[in-house]
Amino acid sequence: MDxxxxxxxxxxxxxxxVDCIDEDRLESWxxxxxxxxxxxxxxxxxHAAGLRQGVMYAASRGMLLDRVFSIRKANLFEPxxxxxxxxxxxxxxxxxxxxxxHSHFIVARIMQDGATSLFATGRYLDRIDLSGPTYRxxxxxxxxxxxxxxxxxxxxx
Amino acid sequence: MDxxxxxxxxxxxxxxxVDCIDEDRLESWxxxxxxxxxxxxxxxxxHAAGLRQGVMYAASRGMLLDRVFSIRKANLFEPxxxxxxxxxxxxxxxxxxxxxxHSHFIVARIMQDGATSLFATGRYLDRIDLSGPTYRxxxxxxxxxxxxxxxxxxxxx
Amino acid sequence: MDxxxxxxxxxxxxxxxVDCIDEDRLESWxxxxxxxxxxxxxxxxxHAAGLRQGVMYAASRGMLLDRVFSIRKANLFEPxxxxxxxxxxxxxxxxxxxxxxHSHFIVARIMQDGATSLFATGRYLDRIDLSGPTYRxxxxxxxxxxxxxxxxxxxxx
Numbered sequence: 001m002d003x004x005x006x007x008x009x010x011x012x013x014x015x016x017x018v019d020c021i022d023e024d025r026l027e028s029w030x031x032x033x034x035x036x037x038x039x040x041x042x043x044x045x046x047h048a049a050g051l052r053q054g055v056m057y058a059a060s061r062g063m064l065l066d067r068v069f070s071i072r073k074a075n076l077f078e079p080x081x082x083x084x085x086x087x088x089x090x091x092x093x094x095x096x097x098x099x100x101x102h103s104h105f106i107v108a109r110i111m112q113d114g115a116t117s118l119f120a121t122g123r124y125l126d127r128i129d130l131s132g133p134t135y136r137x138x139x140x141x142x143x144x145x146x147x148x149x150x151x152x153x154x155x156x157x
Numbered sequence: 158m159d160x161x162x163x164x165x166x167x168x169x170x171x172x173x174x175v176d177c178i179d180e181d182r183l184e185s186w187x188x189x190x191x192x193x194x195x196x197x198x199x200x201x202x203x204h205a206a207g208l209r210q211g212v213m214y215a216a217s218r219g220m221l222l223d224r225v226f227s228i229r230k231a232n233l234f235e236p237x238x239x240x241x242x243x244x245x246x247x248x249x250x251x252x253x254x255x256x257x258x259h260s261h262f263i264v265a266r267i268m269q270d271g272a273t274s275l276f277a278t279g280r281y282l283d284r285i286d287l288s289g290p291t292y293r294x295x296x297x298x299x300x301x302x303x304x305x306x307x308x309x310x311x312x313x314x
Numbered sequence: 315m316d317x318x319x320x321x322x323x324x325x326x327x328x329x330x331x332v333d334c335i336d337e338d339r340l341e342s343w344x345x346x347x348x349x350x351x352x353x354x355x356x357x358x359x360x361h362a363a364g365l366r367q368g369v370m371y372a373a374s375r376g377m378l379l380d381r382v383f384s385i386r387k388a389n390l391f392e393p394x395x396x397x398x399x400x401x402x403x404x405x406x407x408x409x410x411x412x413x414x415x416h417s418h419f420i421v422a423r424i425m426q427d428g429a430t431s432l433f434a435t436g437r438y439l440d441r442i443d444l445s446g447p448t449y450r451x452x453x454x455x456x457x458x459x460x461x462x463x464x465x466x467x468x469x470x471x
Contacts, residue, residue: 004161004318004322007322008161008164011245012245012247014245015244015245015246015247016247018244018245018261019245019247019259019261022261081302083244083261083263083278083279083302084244084261085242085243085244085261085262085263085399085420086244086245086399087329087332087397087398087399087400088325088326088328088329088332088333088400089329090326090329090330090333102333104332104333104336104397104398104399105399106242106263106397106399106420106422108263108275108278108302110278110302110303113305114303114304114305114306115303115305116275116277116278116302116303116305117275118275118422118430118431118432120430121397121422121424121430122397123337145395145397145422145424145430146424146428146429146430147428148427148428148429148430149428161318165318165321168402169402169404171402172401172402172403172404173404175401175402175418176402176404176416176418179418180437238459240401240418240420240435240436240459241401241418242399242400242401242418242419242420243401243402263399263420265420265432265435265459267435267459267460270462271460271461271462271463272460272462273432273434273435273459273460273462274432275432
């Protein structure tokens with residue numbers, strides 16, 4: 001498994017992840033994680049302080065799926081979509097079939113009436129399992145640049 | 158023609174396309190399509206409903222060039238520019254010298270007085286001809302996330 | 315040194331540059347340039363007019379470091395961060411261990427209170443030195459799409 005193949009596979013995983021969220025195929029989202037896993041959305045300040053709980057958290061595919069069900073059923077929020085763009089993807093290290101990968105994002109939010117706004121910016125800090133035919137996330141920590149976002153966050157980032 | 162060469166060529170075509178639009182070299186824009194071609198800008202809702210006509214449409218290089226001439230001559234709108242950023246580019250399939258490629262975009266609009274705003278977000282659904290020395294679009298469908306955009310759209314996306 | 319290796323190295327340099335700025339490790343920013351170098355932030359209109367001085371300028375690592383010191387010490391502005399996303403990176407030519415590379419960017423600005431806005435868009439016009447173990451910038455010209463930005467610009471782009 002050479003460096004280039006890992007880069008391409010990581011790029012594909014991150015592209016598929018973004019597409020899954022932005023195209024509202026949320027039921028497929030948990031399949032991109034291994035079992036158990038760690039998914040955490042946290043503000044920069046709390047992440048820098050070493051806190052391990054954030055505004056969204058899951059430790060298994062079941063917990064990820066619970067999040068999807070609550071979005072589908074509860075309808076507590078005005079319908080909207082995201083559109084992600086991703087900054088340069090950087091493979092920081094590879095060892096024992098695990099890649100540490102950093103990237104960053106800007107996400108626009110599109111409301112049902114078409115109103116579009118800059119919604120969130122931040123970093124993805126990933127640990128990715130390279131052992132299977134398809135790469136999956138062991139851990140995806142979403143570090144938000146802003147602290148202001150919490151109450152608006154329903155769909156995963 | 159291997160997988161990597163196709164990825165790099167597709168990346169170059171999409172990069173050149175964006176540069177052509179954003180740097181206002183619109184006269185070169187039709188050269189990025191084969192003859193005949195299909196270029197369509199359509200809202201997500203209309204695309205999902207299977208409609209084949211959108212807010213901008215062309216079936217040949219001549220029609221693309223007409224669009225450029227009308228922008229240059231009519232001056233019906235306040236001068237502005239775009240700046241695109243592209244999300245992960247995904248080659249979905251390759252067969253018979255045609256690649257199906259999906260990507261997505263966020264576009265900022267810069268008015269002549271410098272005012273900058275988030276203008277459009279959406280997806281590119283491309284069929285790309287790989288048979289020539291330079292890749293070209295057989296089809297580029299621009300699916301807009303928002304329905305609100307129509308009357309503001311003059312320059313192609 | 316083949317085409318692919320250059321593409322990957324250029325991608326890594328641009329990714330590291332963005333990460334250095336956005337994660338506020340500005341003291342490492344000058345190390346990404348050779349000595350002497352040229353760093354220039356200029357508006358599109360002034361760049362098109364052939365002007366060689368812009369809203370930010372440096373001709374050596376020492377001048378880049380002076381910029382960092384003034385940010386650290388003067389505190390003349392309300393604390394904020396950037397978040398960059400980069401459009402397709404295009405290697406335009408390679409000769410004599412120098413690559414000419416164009417890319418473009420959208421930058422969001424995040425204020426200390428969390429308020430996030432679209433801050434700047436434009437192009438990077440780079441000349442990159444490929445001769446060392448790590449690629450470095452011989453020249454990075456940042457061409458801003460808007461003329462409105464000057465007084466707000468403190469952190470390098």
